[in-house]
Amino acid sequence: MCITGPNGSGKTNLLDAVYYLCYTKSYFSAYQQNSAQNGTDGFRVTGEFRKDGQTDTISCKWKAGKKEIYKNNVEYEKLTDHIGTYAAVMIAPDDIELINEHSELRRKWVDGILGQADKEYLERLIHYQRILLQRNAWLKNQATRPTTGQYTELEYYNTCLAADADLIYRRRTGFLKDFLPLLSDFYHRLSGGNEAIQVTYVSDLLQKPLLTWLEQGLDHDLRYQRTLRGIHKDDWELELNGMLLKSFGSQGQKKSFLFALKLAQYAWLTRALGHKPILLLDDIFEKLDQSRMEALLRIIRSDAFGQVILTDTHADRIRNAFGGEENVGFIHL
Template identity: 45%
Template sequence: MWVKELTAINFKNYAEVSLAFTPGVNAFTGDNGAGKTNILDALHYLSLCKSYFNPIDSQQIKQGTDFFMLQAVFVKDEQHDLLACSLKRNQKKQFRRNKKDYQRLADHIGVYPLVMITPNDSVIVTDGSEERRKFIDNVISQTDNRYLDDLIFYNKCLLSRNMVLKQQTEAGRYDDELLGVYNEQLVSVGQQIFEKRKSFMSKFVKIFNNHYRFLTDDVEKVELVYESQLLQKDFKLLLQESIKRDRALERTTTGIHKDELTFSISGMPLKKFGSQGQQKSFLIALKLAQYSFLCEEKGFKPLLLLDDIFDKLDEKRIKKLMKMVSDDDFGQIFITDTSTERVENTFRDIAMDVRIFEVVSGTIDAAIKEYGQNE
């Protein structure tokens, strides 16, 4: 799968831009703030129906305008699909495939899978467990269109149960029968989500370990562990045992919304004891494992977006990463960097088509250089 061309109108800092891509590597170079990352985010938007960085759709509209529009041609199995997304202020977002509206955006997730690696990914290590659950959910959602529906339903049930807990506690009257209805709903869908997460992690950990060993020459031992209360006890029993605590705190304290991924290095927490280089290698291995998992599950190669990673990695890790992505295991790649020369030097000896675009303050006139195996 690859993107043949992209048009963006009033998207972030772009008034209008139209680009034609190569199936190999497409690099965007220019100063910080010029808009390189916004091109990658436009691709993310068309693939997953949302921005990678900002969940508020209206904030993607260029300042001083009333709408944005994105359009691209995705090629998969020789079929050309025209994807289009548009949003007018104070109106509903529209998403079309070959000029037909989607009834549910969830039906689009996973059709054109994508993996993005950015400096922002550090929150997966440094922030709370929600970020790590988001990572799991993002991967599974691109391979299982029922999973996202289950997750949405679970969160609605969870919100309702928490509201009932709060209302009953404030009133001083408890209705076990009403709470039991929400318990049954949570258990039913929560168990399905748990089983899918557990199955996913049993495959994913092996893929992750292989990528991490390659990136670091297997010089240190790391662990990626899935933790869930449901690994120890039945969900229904957990809810029954926690009812006093739930009422005291006015919220549901057990369930798959408490699931966690733990990262460790040499038996110690990565967040506290891992160096910056070790944390970066761990994150890149996570994302490359995501790519490999999606490729295996979907049967074709997703898009790979690498945002400003050359600045964040030492030369050894860059060479390792580039050696990996230059293999036939990877398909179309999009890269941003501040240095055109660094991109040229990095890919000069790699047998992949490379097209370099120079970005200047929200404008991209044309590819400034192209070379590679077909040169």
């Protein structure tokens, strides 16, 4: 399906509504209020999903800081129970930050993928983040009101963090092993080149267990009043021909790599979840040259991909790309 219309007509909002129904959050903003209409303190979005011959109605309601998620008019007890039920992969113009910016974006991206298919991973990640906040608060309190020798609370935090980190590290390592062949295949299909691509997982746990880091680094943690080592510092270095992509890659190489990352995400989720996600493409053809656009179209029109919803400012470009309007549904805004 293609949604066309001028800039500012609301095309992206429709894609984000689909994404929100899958993940109970906006793709474009971390602040719920930004999804509400100006002058209001809440919103409600509802959609129907069809899978395996069954139709489900999903509703997300947010008002005055409270979020509620319903499936067929029955409210979920926990928001995390909904994650993985339906999946979507978004590709948007600003996604190039995944390559160019800091490690937090890449961590959240990998966590978002794994959390859909692995409930234990999601729960342990949430627990790790909660304990990390508590440990950091303890470190800050020590800076103002030191309690010499009273480290029972700290030992509890260290033990919890170490146990969670071990599982998270192992799952991230296994994910990369399965993900890298998919990424390499999509990159070469998109670029038509023979560059050698690599993703290197960078983690403190490659050197020694987190409990050792926490115990040996306590003085530094107290000085900086935060936990300096752990899986919350992990990163994935994206490389092309042995060179760091964000520093040495051309714009064309970065675009091909980015699209390959998202298409590999789609393929990995399809295998892990047992059903095809919805592919959401937001005004991406503005950013692609003809050869990459044609390569992308060949890929997403294959049997490996399911429903695709895309936006574009030029309806004629989409008609030409898909061989006529009869081959793709159109919504004109």
